[in-house]
Amino acid sequence: MPDFRSILDDDRIYYFDGGYGTLLQGRGLPAGLSPELWGLKEPDVIRAVHQDYLDAGANVLTTNTFGGSRPKLGLDADPYELNKAMTRIARQVAGDKAFVAASIGPTGHFVQPLGDMTFRELVDIYKEQIKGCVDGGADLILGETHFDLAEAKAVVIAARLVCDLPVAMSMTFEGPASLTGTSPLTFVDTMQNMGVELIGTNCSAGPEQMHDTLRAWQSRLETPTFAEANAGLPVLDDDGNTSFRLPPEAFAEQAAGFVDLGAKFIGGCCGTTPDHIRALRDKVGDATWKRPEKTDHAQMVLTSRSVSVPIGFDHPGVIIGERINPTGKKQLIAELQEGVFTEAHRFATEQIELGAPVLDVNVGAPMVDEVALLPELVTSLVGRFTTPLSIDSNDSKAVEAGLWNYPGSPLVNSISGEPGKMEELGPLCKLFGAPFILLPIVGNKLPVTAKERLAVIADLLAQADSLGIPRRLIMVDALALTVSSKPEAARHSLDVMRHCRDEWGLPTTIGLSNISFGLPARELLNSTFLSISMVSGLCSFISNPNSARIQEALHTTEVLLNRDPQAERYIDKFSDWTGGSGASQSGSAPAKGDDTSGLPPVQAAVIKGNKDGILALVDVELEAGAKAMDIVNDMLIPGILIVGDKYERKEYFLPQLLQSAETMQNAFKRLQPLLEEDGDAGEKPVVIMATVEGDIHDIGKNIVCLMLKNYGFDVIDLGKDVSADKIVDAAEEKGAALIGLSALMTTTMVRMEDTVKLVEERGLKAKVIIGGAVVTEKFCNAIGAAGWSTDAVSAVKLAQRLTQ
Numbered sequence: 001m002p003d004f005r006s007i008l009d010d011d012r013i014y015y016f017d018g019g020y021g022t023l024l025q026g027r028g029l030p031a032g033l034s035p036e037l038w039g040l041k042e043p044d045v046i047r048a049v050h051q052d053y054l055d056a057g058a059n060v061l062t063t064n065t066f067g068g069s070r071p072k073l074g075l076d077a078d079p080y081e082l083n084k085a086m087t088r089i090a091r092q093v094a095g096d097k098a099f100v101a102a103s104i105g106p107t108g109h110f111v112q113p114l115g116d117m118t119f120r121e122l123v124d125i126y127k128e129q130i131k132g133c134v135d136g137g138a139d140l141i142l143g144e145t146h147f148d149l150a151e152a153k154a155v156v157i158a159a160r161l162v163c164d165l166p167v168a169m170s171m172t173f174e175g176p177a178s179l180t181g182t183s184p185l186t187f188v189d190t191m192q193n194m195g196v197e198l199i200g201t202n203c204s205a206g207p208e209q210m211h212d213t214l215r216a217w218q219s220r221l222e223t224p225t226f227a228e229a230n231a232g233l234p235v236l237d238d239d240g241n242t243s244f245r246l247p248p249e250a251f252a253e254q255a256a257g258f259v260d261l262g263a264k265f266i267g268g269c270c271g272t273t274p275d276h277i278r279a280l281r282d283k284v285g286d287a288t289w290k291r292p293e294k295t296d297h298a299q300m301v302l303t304s305r306s307v308s309v310p311i312g313f314d315h316p317g318v319i320i321g322e323r324i325n326p327t328g329k330k331q332l333i334a335e336l337q338e339g340v341f342t343e344a345h346r347f348a349t350e351q352i353e354l355g356a357p358v359l360d361v362n363v364g365a366p367m368v369d370e371v372a373l374l375p376e377l378v379t380s381l382v383g384r385f386t387t388p389l390s391i392d393s394n395d396s397k398a399v400e401a402g403l404w405n406y407p408g409s410p411l412v413n414s415i416s417g418e419p420g421k422m423e424e425l426g427p428l429c430k431l432f433g434a435p436f437i438l439l440p441i442v443g444n445k446l447p448v449t450a451k452e453r454l455a456v457i458a459d460l461l462a463q464a465d466s467l468g469i470p471r472r473l474i475m476v477d478a479l480a481l482t483v484s485s486k487p488e489a490a491r492h493s494l495d496v497m498r499h500c501r502d503e504w505g506l507p508t509t510i511g512l513s514n515i516s517f518g519l520p521a522r523e524l525l526n527s528t529f530l531s532i533s534m535v536s537g538l539c540s541f542i543s544n545p546n547s548a549r550i551q552e553a554l555h556t557t558e559v560l561l562n563r564d565p566q567a568e569r570y571i572d573k574f575s576d577w578t579g580g581s582g583a584s585q586s587g588s589a590p591a592k593g594d595d596t597s598g599l600p601p602v603q604a605a606v607i608k609g610n611k612d613g614i615l616a617l618v619d620v621e622l623e624a625g626a627k628a629m630d631i632v633n634d635m636l637i638p639g640i641l642i643v644g645d646k647y648e649r650k651e652y653f654l655p656q657l658l659q660s661a662e663t664m665q666n667a668f669k670r671l672q673p674l675l676e677e678d679g680d681a682g683e684k685p686v687v688i689m690a691t692v693e694g695d696i697h698d699i700g701k702n703i704v705c706l707m708l709k710n711y712g713f714d715v716i717d718l719g720k721d722v723s724a725d726k727i728v729d730a731a732e733e734k735g736a737a738l739i740g741l742s743a744l745m746t747t748t749m750v751r752m753e754d755t756v757k758l759v760e761e762r763g764l765k766a767k768v769i770i771g772g773a774v775v776t777e778k779f780c781n782a783i784g785a786a787g788w789s790t791d792a793v794s795a796v797k798l799a800q801r802l803t804q
Contacts, residue, residue, distance in 0.1 A: 001096050004140045004166050008197060008224050011288040013259055016060045016101070016228055016267025017053035018277050021746060022244070024049065032694015032721075032748045036073065036082055039064045043089055050093040056274035057281040060265065061098050063090045063136075066105035066144060069129050072696065080132040087136025101142035101168065102133030104155050108697050111150045111407070113383035114180065114655055115699075119154060119404050126158035134163045143169040145203045145269075147179040149190060149305050150407035153433070156194050160431055168198035168226065173213050181306035181386075181653025184216040186408070189301040189308045192223055193409040193473065194433030200226035202269045205233060206246060207254035214261035219296040220310070224289075226265030227258040231272045234746050234774050244271025248279035256283045262292035270746065270774075299507040299539065300435050300475055302358060302388040303408035306653055309357045309388050311475065311507050311539045316558050316569070317530075318540035319550075320390055320411070320509065321356035323347040324377075326365035333365045336373060341380050342612065349608075352387050354545035355573075359385075360413060361402075362392040370398035375405040382407060383659060384609055391434075396424050403432045410434050413542075414477060417442035417456050422463040435473045437509055438464075440496075446479070448486060450495035453479060457496075461504070476500045478508045478538070483525070484518035490529055494536045501537030509540040512550070527553035534561065599639075602631060602667065606639030607646075609659030614667050628674035631667070640664050640710055644793040657792065658703065664710045684714035685737040685803045688730050688766070691720035692741055692755070695748035700772065700792075704740060707792040708799060713738075724754035731759070731766045737803050740795070741785075743772040753783040760784075767802050771795055 007014065021035060027045050029038050039046045046064050053061060064086045070079045083102070090100045107125060109117045130141055141163070143155040152169055159167045171178055171187045178187070184201070191199050199221075201213045207229040214227060231244035231251050246254070251272065258266045266284070268276045298310035311318050324347045326333045332343045348359055361381065363373045370393055381389060382405070390411035391402040399412055414437035415425045429436045440447055440456035447453040457476055464474060478496040481489035493510065500506040515529050516522035527549035530541060534557045543550055555573055558564040596604035602621055605614040621631050643660040646652035652660075689705050691698050698720040705715045718730060731739050739759065743749040749772060756768050767786035770779075780788035786802055789795035 017058040018268030018272030056278040083132030084136040091137035099139040102138035122154040166197040170200040172203040188217040202228035252279035252283040321351035325362040360390040375401040412436035414439040450492040480514040482517040507539035602635040603639040611663040690718040690722035692751040697744035701742035
């Protein structure tokens, strides 16, 4: 076979294979058993499935290693040997007729702060799995069905550290975003920053629903894509087994539309068979691939888990909020020395409310270990805010530590001409997909003239090129030197901006306030210089967003440069502007739409997920005479109800839901002793929660448990892979009102019926509710469950309704 990379730019359409779970179950795989472990015992069955897909016309065979990571296999298995063996089987079948894609699925764990696993631990887990696949003969590494951006990044980084094979990465979306809030476009932005060779989407629902995903990421798409849809949603057949509603011809009719939306590789996921792939090939025929035309030509894109911030000549100027920096801030310094982040969080909140799209994060203070503290603060900010971060430190080790704790594409501030700096940080930024500021300083001498600066920039760009660093990751600091001592400084900065834009196509940034140092009325100079700079190509600037004149200059210039259609942002920000004093009444006001203003602080803390600050706020209410039960009923519960509404409206996603739920839990722990003293604790409805036998996935169940506790349920979590006997025994012993069952896989969801039947046999009053990615209303009704839910918020509402 040729190198997989060699086919990415030709005009052919290529075909992945289809689903494996349903096929293997039909060929003897017991319900609930790991397909990977079973495959070791039944290699001929795995071989036969690969051969069937090859005969159906698949150009890419996917290895039976989707759940082949150590957390999925268990401690007794050898992930390296299993993945090597499964990949070798696919390689033997493929020969030189097809490529072999090493399937790498989720581990079932979230990284901190959403879960208990560190990002480094996740990368190490994937390295072990990927090494086995590489040694087994894989042609590419294929991350599949990922729903969290951090875990997708971990797969890519692990692959890069283990081998030089091309990487394909696929994410599954629930409507407009993944489970943890990543949109298709933010996924593409992040993966392109990491240099992923093939980007795709799989699973979710049927082909028709996947069309929206392919459209959503097209505006900035530069990378070939693939799409693998399910054969519709799963249903129960007459024998009680799960099946999928779309037969091969109907599936092919819908999935063929992927080609029109720019997909170069197409295939199937759950419920699809060799017949589906054969029908798809017949339907598409000799169609050729046409690379989609992107419409958004951003020079650089920064991302968080759920937000993209494009930076470029056709985009609004980006304020990089400078306030999380200890310089001149005694309170912040004192807190950082103690490892406390209250002030840093306050600065973050203020700057976000003032409209800063990016936050610079610097912890460089006396008696502060930056290597230890910077990643801690990054993790803390990631857990509370969706705004992309700029990791700012002169210590390369601290920058690296920060990169290991960030789920998206942060900005690195900065890489200078200091000897060895580019060689040290450049490859790290490339590995993590982290754009960086190129600082044209060598040694202690500041380059005064534009000519001097451009010479340093050219040298640094040559270094970056030699390291294979793409230009999409580079933004130049034009350097603002004070005009009080160097009157020509501003003109040289402007010349650098224009040259970077016109000759290199590179965006520029600047530390805005430096230009006016030592002069009176500094904001007058800063704001005027900003407007001139934006005309000259400046794309972002590091500044305090709490400046009326800076906000005025930014938004008025955007209108005049025709980068604010119909002046919408300008009108929204300055509709009540009065002028006359050089200040704006609204220019430095918090952004409109802050829906916590006027609410009790405790309630607002729940909505904002302020889990560190809520205890102090609860104590204030108690000291003021409020009763514990009043705080619960009037502040905590109304707050979490608003969070639930935001989650259902897709204003909040899983990270925000978890943050708010944990905030409420912290408050409950403080109030629980007082509730018991007052006799207000009351008897709580008991809920038994478990993932069914044979299923080791428990992320969704754990989230439901947390939410139910917040709504006053007594939750007993039996864990994962739990038999029906054990579940019903616990329900009988505890007098449970509800039993909550979770299953992620079609092969294990059938075990839910075992519990329903056993509850009926024993005559228990407990009602069984079910949930999971594959669960549907039709399945719920078929097995006789009392209800089903699609997420934690709807699960709470269902539980409340059934226990009223």
